[in-house]
Amino acid sequence: MNRLAFNSKNFLLFLCLSFFLSCNSTEQHANIRVAVAANFYPLMLELKQDFEQLHAVEVDLISGSSGVLSSQIRQGAPYDAFFSADLDYSMDLYEDGYSAQLPKIYAKGRMVLCSNTGTVDLSSLCMGGKNTKIGIANPKTAPYGKAALKFLQTQTCFTELEPRLIYANNINQLDQYISNGVVGLGITAASSIEMKSFLKDYQILSFTEGLEQTFVLLDGKKTPHRLSQQFLDYILSEEIQEIIVSKGYRL
Amino acid sequence: MDWSPFLLSFKLALLTALVLLLIGIPLAYALSFVNWRGKRLVQALIALPMVLPPTVLGFYFLLVFSPQSSIGTFLNSFFDLQLVFSFSGLLLGSIIYSLPFMVQPIQNAFEQLPNDMLQFARVLGKGKWAIFKKIILPNSVKGIATGLVLSFAHTLGEFGLVLMIGGNIPNETRVASIAIYESVELMQMEQANQYALILLLISFVVLVFIYSLGNNSKRLVRW
Secondary structure (H helix, E strand, O other): OHHHOOOHHHHHHHHHHHHHHHHOOOOOOOEEEEEEEHHHHHHHHHHHHHHHHHOOOEEEEEEEOHHHHHHHHHOOOOOOEEEOOOOHHHHHHHHOOOOOOOOEEEEEEOEEEEEOOOOOOHHHOOOOOOOOOEEEEOOOOOHHHHHHHHHHHOOOOHHHHHHHEEEEOOHHHHHHHHHOOOOOEEEEEOHHHHHOOOOOEEEEOOOOOOEEEEEEEOOOOOOOHHHHHHHHHHHHOHHHHHHHHHOOOEO | OOOHHHHHHHHHHHHHHHHHHHHHHHHHHHHHHOOOOOHHHHHHHHHHHHHOOHHHHHHHHHHHHOOOOHHHHHHHHHHOOOOOOOHHHHHHHHHHHHHHHHHHHHHHHHHOOOHHHHHHHHHOOOOHHHHHHHHHOHHHHHHHHHHHHHHHHHHHOOOHHHHHHOOOOOOOOOOHHHHHHHHHHOOOHHHHHHHHHHHHHHHHHHHHHHHHHOOHHHHOOOO
């Protein structure tokens, strides 16, 4: 009992110490916060490092499905820019006054049907075993999921496919499901093939329309726009656009 | 390895535990030693986070403090304070979320104090404040320490609430549990493994600490 004596002096010291420990925030240099659709996040992690070396700025990335990120922005999340996986989410934010600039296309995404457990054959989609689960991103929040669902709906056997669908929160979670075989088949972003080499077999769904992935600059008040604008210009620069294409996107 | 999620988790848990200490002791006192109307209601309210899904708490938190709500607008324009997707918001959420873990151990400790002891002190002419300071507090150290440690650990393990009201902002709201979730999503299993192992060890040590406070050897049931 004595070791834990309730001594008000000790206690005050403890309080001060802990507040001191909690408050000595590390030296803050300029930083911008960028919300990124999950499919583009792995590539963005690489681009961010490059950009940070070029400019004295820290880029904090927040990843999620476009729908989740955009509702976070509506609820007041302090992001400086938003990289959506489609045009709609950015456009809605622009139209509702969250951004003063029109959305710009930074990449066009393609979709891929893939598997990590067996071979992939588009024509056998309908014949495939009834137990094979098909993973897609949540169509309600992820543009890739919406596009995947749209594609599946064109299949004649959709009513049989529907009960086999598994919804992931976003592309990264979907890729994790595909990679460890939770789902036998998956429809994910083609960039996943380049960025994460985990697939046994895949087939690019080249006939589906590409997703026009767009970004918007958000009107956050605390961070200077200049840095965020610089970052967006950097993404649109020729050199970076080439890298983006080499990672499975189209322009 | 990136330690920042842990630093953030510790900062959050420490501040939560400290603020809760200041709130918890008076609350436990009022619940243990004072009779008043509506006490049961308050008691139920305090215990609510133990049974409520974190998403319910998170939902109402977003509803009340989002910049579109009147309270959110008020806080933002008068105090320049934003409680959603910010560290201060996480702190407030954690304080509510971990409140029962602080109040209940202290309340138990207060209620287990022998009545005679307090009455003797009263008869001997001590004032209420003196009794509280010299008798109640020193004899409840175990309960208070348990409350501190439990609310610290509970905040450390918080996930659903943070996911809803904090998002995943580096150095602001990306706490350790969120970092694990994200590492798994990105298939960075090594990093997830490191984070998870550290959290596991911390939780274990915390529980060992709490059980060793109980001084079990003296209370062995013999038959």
